[in-house]
Amino acid sequence: MPSAAGAGAAGAVADRLLGPKERRRLAIVLVGLPARGKTFTAAKLTRYLRWLGHDTKHFNVGKYRRLKHGCTQNADFFRSDNQEGIDARNEVAALAMDDMLSWMDEGGQVGVFDATNSTKLRRKMLLTMAEGKCQVIFLETICKDPAVIDQNIRLKIRKSPDYADQPDYEAALADFKARLVNYSKAYEPVDEGSYIKMIDMVSEQDGQMQVNNISGYLPGRIVFFLVNTHLTPRPILLTRHGESMFNLNGRIGGDPELSATGDIYATKLASFVHKRLKSQHSASIWTSTLRRTILTATHITGFPKVQWRALDEIDAGICDGMTYEEIKETMPDEYQSRKLDKLRYRYPRGESYLDVIQRLEPVIVELERQRSPVVVVAHQAILRSLYAYFTDKPLDEIPHIEMPLHTIIEIQMGVPGVQEKRYKLL
Incomplete structure (x- = not known):
């Protein structure tokens, strides 16, 4: 993937892609x-x-x-x-x-x-x-x-x-x-x-x-x-996966299973989705290809499910599976670089937030194209990026958007604009 590290302005992604x-x-x-x-x-x-x-x-x-x-x-x-x-x-x-x-x-x-x-x-x-x-x-x-x-x-x-x-x-x-x-x-x-x-x-x-x-x-x-855009009103539900074993240990990346609390959230999420969308003629459930999102959506039945590799969590490269404390101790320069500019920082052999935005563009276009509700079960960096699109947040704010576990963010799309509701299930 082309590098966006070190870009000096919010337009770095665009400048990289435009010809002279x-x-x-x-x-x-x-x-x-x-x-x-x-x-x-x-x-x-x-x-x-x-x-x-x-x-x-x-x-x-x-x-x-x-x-x-x-x-x-x-x-x-x-x-x-x-x-x-x-x-x-x-x-x-x-x-x-x-x-x-x-x-x-x-x-x-x-x-x-x-x-x-x-x-x-x-x-x-x-x-x-x-x-x-x-x-x-x-x-x-x-x-x-x-x-x-x-x-x-x-x-x-x-x-x-x-x-x-x-x-x-x-x-x-x-x-x-x-x-x-x-x-x-x-x-x-x-x-x-x-x-x-x-x-x-x-x-x-x-x-x-x-x-x-x-x-x-x-x-x-x-x-x-x-x-791919239209005026048809419909809700889009965004949620992180349930708590994973890596969440318990403060580790990033990986492909862990859910914790006991994460399993409870998966059950509550299914109940919420069935009640919220029962009157809809159709809807779809989108997850990443990683186990923690697939398991979180496992109890949601009656709707087609789609796995998107584009929804996989930001690639932490050689830092995958580490805690931030371990990164600070073993790679202090990397830790400091990330702290100074989380938007443009790229993990060694991994991704930056700008890279994530680029791979999420097809997801955004498909979300705009959909005329029925969509439930997106994904990861923190991914949902920060999607949420920033719907709420028109500046790029530099994306890595700092609060995206709590066990919470559903409902985005209502339609002519009046974008409206938001939050539901804390645990």
Whole structure:
């Protein structure tokens, strides 16, 4: 596995993988009518790219509009024949674009520009501003399902700061629908430049993706990620294996069996999973290939089980089976190097956390692709890395995330974003 040891910045993983012609600044410019999942998609893509080590920032133009003009504009502000409103909206879009380009000048790599950008004139303005400064890819989200649109509209009313001071829900709903009509009248689908179109991606059967003039490593990874994402809500349950014999002795790595306490947890975990997922039509149980995770999941029945080698614990190399006290005594330099930088430190003949993140990327993509619940029974370093993806934790924090034994972390995936619950079973 290529080395990531000694990298000097959180973007080390990305820099290692990008070729010289592709190491460039990239703007992902969202396009779409309101309530089509743009912000949801922008936030998810930002989280994914950050997790891989790319310096990525989400620029939401709606926030700029509210800062400049307040939160009280009604639907008339968004009319296509309201030149004053058009000029005001273009002004804040230009402000956001200026900020994004300035951020790139300071070292930022990928800017995710979140707005409707629903006319060719607006998109031409953004392309002109970006010319010679960054590559631009338009990402258009299209939804034709009335039920999904209605659900998104109602969520928007409850969550948007635009309606935080509007106590009358029905009045807010009527105003937002009028805003949507105004945008629809002027909407021009993307057919220029480099673009990705996501069409009805909430539907497994009808979802489509169209791609035009996309090339390069990073744009290719973005397409691959997006084609596997959707809006279907479902829970993902993360848990460490039950206590192992190595846990009792403070040893790392290895392939030990469970302790008596670990066996009890395996029974309690099965009971919890059966109760929590009994109403689900389907679900799956994922473990590593190591005994302690397989044994922890052994009492869970009625669901397919998949063993992932990618979920195996971080490879401790020549330190496998040792305690940290033994490492400190026999390899003080290694012990100190790990203490100074746990993210980038690689065990001799083993792995670093950055290496773990790279091998977990297929797991993340598959978790995003799944439309049914998934229970992941894995190891501390693995779950720290997965949890950091879902919660958008900075890379440097990953090795220090608390991941207690005998605890289930439920991640709820869906349009409202990522929500978390914890259940301590022992």
